[in-house]
Amino acid sequence: MNISVPDELAEQVRQRDLPISAICQRALRDELARLQAVERTDDIQIVYLADLNIDPDPSTWPGGFEAFDATKPHLVYGRHHEHGGGWTLWYQDGDENMTDHFIPGVVEDVFPALRQARGWLQLVDGERQMAKITVDVGDPSLTVGFTGRWLVDPDSDETRTAEPGYDAGAYWGIALTRRGRIAVYTAHCNDGWPAHLEDYDSLDQAANHVPADIIAMAARELGEERVLWRDI
Numbered sequence: 135m136n137i138s139v140p141d142e143l144a145e146q147v148r149q150r151d152l153p154i155s156a157i158c159q160r161a162l163r164d165e166l167a168r169l170q171a172v173e174r175t176d177d178i179q180i181v182y183l184a185d186l187n188i189d190p191d192p193s194t195w196p197g198g199f200e201a202f203d204a205t206k207p208h209l210v211y212g213r214h215h216e217h218g219g220g221w222t223l224w225y226q227d228g229d230e231n232m233t234d235h236f237i238p239g240v241v242e243d244v245f246p247a248l249r250q251a252r253g254w255l256q257l258v259d260g261e262r263q264m265a266k267i268t269v270d271v272g273d274p275s276l277t278v279g280f281t282g283r284w285l286v287d288p289d290s291d292e293t294r295t296a297e298p299g300y301d302a303g304a305y306w307g308i309a310l311t312r313r314g315r316i317a318v319y320t321a322h323c324n325d326g327w328p329a330h331l332e333d334y335d336s337l338d339q340a341a342n343h344v345p346a347d348i349i350a351m352a353a354r355e356l357g358e359e360r361v362l363w364r365d366i
Contacts, residue, residue: 178223178251179208180244204232209251211241221247223254256357264312269319273328282311285352290323295345301326306344308337308352316340316352 173180207225214222214236221237221244235254237247260283268279269288286293288307295306303326307319316337321329334340337356341349350360 175248177207177255178248179203179206180248181208181210182241182244207251207255209237209244209247211244221251223251225255225258227258260310261312264310267309267317269307269329269331271319271329271331275328278331280309280311280317282309282317284309285355286348288319288321290321293348293351294323295347297345297347300345306348308340308344308348310356318344 173182204224205226207223210222210224211220212222213219214234217236217238220239223235223237224232225235227233235251237250237254239247263283264281265283266279267282267284268277270277284307286306286308288305290305293305293307294302295304301322303323304320305323307321309317309319311317311333316334316339318332318334318340319329320332332340332343334343337349337352337358346360353360
């Protein structure tokens with residue numbers, strides 16, 4: 135690293151035989167210790183606090199934090215009240231109160247911490263969208279319920295498949311459950327057979343039993359893209 139200083143200042147340093155390296159290190163440490171800077175990203179504000187004794191909640195700072203929107207998700211480096219030094223993601227919960235999620239790491243780990251924070255917010259957002267789902271299955275009919283959200287809402291017209299090897303009258307529904315499982319509901323548009331409900335560990339596992347075009351619809355809702363390969 136090269137450091138440029140004015141000639142007058144450099145001459146004073148030489149006359150006093152001061153250790154340049156030690157001075158620079160001390161100055162950098164002092165600067166980092168007082169650093170309070172916000173980097174704005176599309177979805178999360180990143181706050182760097184090198185002093186681990188500072189409470190990472192900006193609402194506790196004297197006078198607040200200028201130009202900082204504490205109502206938006208923000209990632210703070212500092213000392214967590216339970217876990218010690220690392221990154222803390224602050225965000226609003228379902229009741230619009232601020233809550234936190236701890237991410238271990240050092241200040242240089244900002245990009246891995248940011249990726250983890252985004253993943254956590256996606257998980258939280260998915261849980262907020264979940265509700266009680268009920269379907270009728272079997273013969274005689276039995277109502278089964280679970281908590282989750284539809285990735286593919288079963289519709290006798292819209293969720294039938296054109297894939298070969300499947301009943302042309304069947305239609306499908308795929309849901310993500312609260313426990314992270316994939317629930318697959320299958321019924322017949324003309325009540326040709328009783329509806330049934332199966333659950334799988336993952337969408338990949340469900341793909342062994344569900345048409346590829348229906349799996350692709352569910353994958354898009356999860357932010358994934360799947361290619362439908364054709365033997366043509």
